[in-house]
Amino acid sequence: MKAMIFAAGVGSRLKPLTDYSPKALIKIAGQPMLEHVINKLKISGFDEIVINVHHLAEQIIDYLKDNNNFGITIHISDERQELLETGGGLQKALPLFAPNDEGILIHNVDILSNCDLRGLMQYHKEHQAVATLVVSSRKTLRYLLFNKENRLCGWVNKKTGETKPEGFVYKEGEYAEYAYAGIEVVQPEIYKWLPEGKFSIIDFYLNHCNELAIKPYVANDLKLLDIGKPETLIKAEQFVRQILEY
Template identity: 35%
Template sequence: MKAMILAAGLGSRMRPLTETCPKPLLKAGGKPLIDYHLEKLAQAGVREVVVNSAWLSEQILDYLGDGQRYGLSILHSPESEPLETAGGIVKALPLLGDDPFILVNGDIWTDMDFAPLTSISPASAHLFLTVNPAHNPAGDFSISSQGALAERDDDALTFMGVSVWQPAVFAELAQGKRALKPIIDTLIAEQRATASAFHGQWWDIGTPERLAALDDFLQKESA
């Protein structure tokens, strides 16, 4: 199974840190955020990873190279301007092939084991949700008693930015800027998406303060 790491965001909320460094290369616990994902994907048996980039794209290309030092083959999908999540996937689709792929946001940190994801083959998409953090108390989606992804209700959870997709979901979409949320909403309406809850560590690195908190957490974990 291949994977794609989303690394093309502008990182506007992370300024001034992202004025000279793309968000996935910001460090916590002594190494860039994207390294944690790449190492875990390699440990899970993934061998090819697509990474899209836009803001300060050359830094990401130079730092990651061909992925050999991770035990991976990294395929780059640079964007002249950020195409948003679905737009980035559509552009990268020729690199992803015809089989299900793992999709991971480049600006999160989690201790999730990615190995079980490699055996998931959803009808369209399978999303992982987690306990709502303080900055997203209402959550994003719910999970039905049958394991289907559902619209947000009173027991909603937060989308982790970790999922598994069938590339066919994006195959007929035109290239250009395109958000992922409307696609997810359509899959929910058509009952074509499933979901699981994750109860481990998960951090959304959306602000400098959250990055500093994660760094402190990781430093303590390694002490």
């Protein structure tokens, strides 16, 4: 199975730690964030990974080389000239994978979770979506909205009232409302719809949700930690011990 890890972010929320180290190499329970994600992917059956890099990219490239790519096939998508965000990063990375028609898992480097990645891949295959987004019912201010056909149809910020896509009118109680977990699966065919340049993949999904089947994978009992913030670094070591399977 194939996966991409988004590891190119500058880690501005983790300054000053990220002044000298890329976010992906900040250690949690003795191991860099990147290694935790790679190990979870490996035990879930993934054997080909693309990792995008930008900030202090040489450190990540050297780290992978020093660890012999952890015994699997790893490609680098080099964004040192320009950070392309999640959408542009995916568009640049997709051609690096060996040709296939199976779904590709996308995983943020700063997300730790107990998500069943094998189950996610099987669900995606069975439901024939262009993209399947891991979501949960956790409380938040910003929700992805899915209609009765279980397709993405909008987004709302409950605090500000902002909605997406343009022209979408939010009606309370009319949609399944979920929080995005930073993990998804895409079909390689999505490449033909993705523009070049810098853009958010979530904004792309919202702008094209009427044309493309974007579906949710509702992860029941999801335990998830976004370790991109200083306050969550403190919680991360205990969290790792609770959820990791390796």
